[in-house]
Amino acid sequence: MSCLPTVWSVFYSTSRMVVINPNTSIGKIVVKGTMAEANKLITEIFSPFQDYINAEQDLREEIRTIMKEIEKPLREIVITLQIIHSEVDCEKIHVALLRSRERFEEVRKGYEALNKVVPAGQYYRYNDHWRYGTQRLCFLASLIVFLEKGVLIDRITTAQILGVHEKENIHLDLEDYLMGLLNLASELARFAINSVTLGDYSRPLQISKFVAELNAGFRLLNLKNDSLRKRFDVLKYDVKKIEEVVYDLSIRGLIGGSSNQTAPNTVEEDMG
Amino acid sequence: MSRNKARNKPRKNKTYVGEQAKEALCSLDEDSPVIQAFRSFSFELDDKHDRYERIVKLNRDITIESKRIIFLLHSTQVDFEAKKIAILEEADSRLKSLCQNNFKAIALELRSHDPYLYHRAFTSGLQEFIEALCFYQFTKNECFDNWKIINGNFQYTDDTEASYSLLFSQCDFVLGIADFTGELMRKCINNLGIGNISECFKICNFVKSINTGFLGLIHAGNKEISRKVYTLRQSLNKMELVCYNIQIRGSEIPKHMLLNVLDSHDIENNEDEGFCM
Secondary structure (H helix, E strand, C coil), X not given: CCCHHHHHHHHHHHCCECCCCCCCCHHHHHHHHHHHHHHHHHHHHHHHHHHHHHHHHHHHHHHHHHHHHHHHHHHHHHHHHHHHHCCCCHHHHHHHHHHHHHHHHHHHHHHHHHHHHCCCXXXXXXXXXXXXXXXXXXXXXXXXXXXXXXXXXXXXXXXXXXXXCCCCCCCCCHHHHHHHHHHHHHHHHHHHHHHHHCCCCCHHHHHHHHXXXXXXXXXXXXXXXXXXXXXXXXXXXXHHHHHHHHHHHHHCCCCCCCHHHHHHHHHHHHHC | CHHHHHHHHHHHHHCCCCHHHHHHHHHCCCCCHHHHHHHHHHHHHHHHHHHHHHHHHHHHHHHHHHHHHHHHHHHHHHCCHHHHHHHHHHHHHHHHHHHHHHHHHHHHHCCCCCHHHHHHHHHHHHHHHHHHHHHHHHHHHCCCCCHHHHHHHHEEECCCCCEEECCCCHHHHHHHHHHHHHHHHXXXXXXXXXXXXXXXXXXXXXXXXXXXXXXXXXXXXXHHHHHHHHHHHHHHHXXXXXXXXXXXXCCCCEHHHHHHHCCHXXXXXXXXXXXXX
């Protein structure tokens, strides 16, 4: 510290020093200016922004309430359809399917309400709230159609079952629909195993064909490195699981007819 | 080694698994409704991804140009008045060109699409642009326009007089303002470096006002805002310390030495008020 004065004195001589007297009015003016400026900024910029946030929050709250109404039947349908893993009786499954179809009526009502609150052209702004639920419902719809007719549900049918078909402000997002189909493949893998346990040996073959076609379809898509892609990567394990079941059945001759012939060949190839 | 083992394990099963899938793939009817449907899905997904990528590209150009404009504006403080005006004019024309070219291109891409689906692709460029625009307006007029006026820049009409616009959310606006305070901090320190003391106080007070605005916000769960407000507060702390030092030591030290007094250590560490040489 002692050397400071000498260092400074050099600069004093250049007379480029600043003289700010704490007693001058600079401080006061500044404070006054700040308040006026802050007020102006708040009324011009921040208040409108706060209104904007509030409006958005209110709408999100409304959507959340509607989603609760949709998720209730969703849960019930999930539970109802679990019967396929423990029952082969066609009658019982049929009843479960009918009951699920009825529950979808509530889902459609929910989406109708959603259609009314979502502002036009802002589907993807609030999309987070219903994306997961919609994917699950797509899965359930596809499972129902598979159990009923053994075919892959198409997009329009899915939208109709969910009640989002040809609505003004909401629609069925393609990726949600595809996610639903991938969920279906996982469920069918489990279904194949449980069908065998319950003595239904023909079901795994049907599932195998169905999922193979689904797999072929998904291979046509150029997926980005997003959630759909990650979910798609699981599909091959589902395919594998189902094929193992079919394989187990075929080497034991539990699949009637021509498949008995091909099975031993496959085994021989494996050994080689 | 153990990792290799784990990798080899599934290969054992692989020989028979997959045969069926292969068979199924070969025997698949190319014209089956499922395949047909997936072909159209593929087209739709590609269209979406391509559009997204195109917007990302435009976004990148906007970000770079905005950063350059900000850099240009930083050079206003050292020059004569005439040169300052020239720089401001250049910045203005470059900002306008961004609006009329790059942002217009994005708006065109998004015409008849839900802009929120692609919002993530251009939000960063938009914020950077707001930062540059605010900086320009502040340098020129010491204030900046509100959302409504700026939003007017993103309204376009095509040849047939049909109008369309780019989504400019209030959120992007406010986030841009938060970024803009970082530039103000830099400008404040630069001003100190050239001994332009009154400017330092002015800028510091302006940021104080912005900070007050942010303090009054109740932003439920917007992470990005909280993150930027944190940075804003740090910038403000630095500036407040600068002003404090000017006030308390200004009369002792020559102008151009002030910056040395506020070396980085002093600025970053608030507790260390004393300085030794």
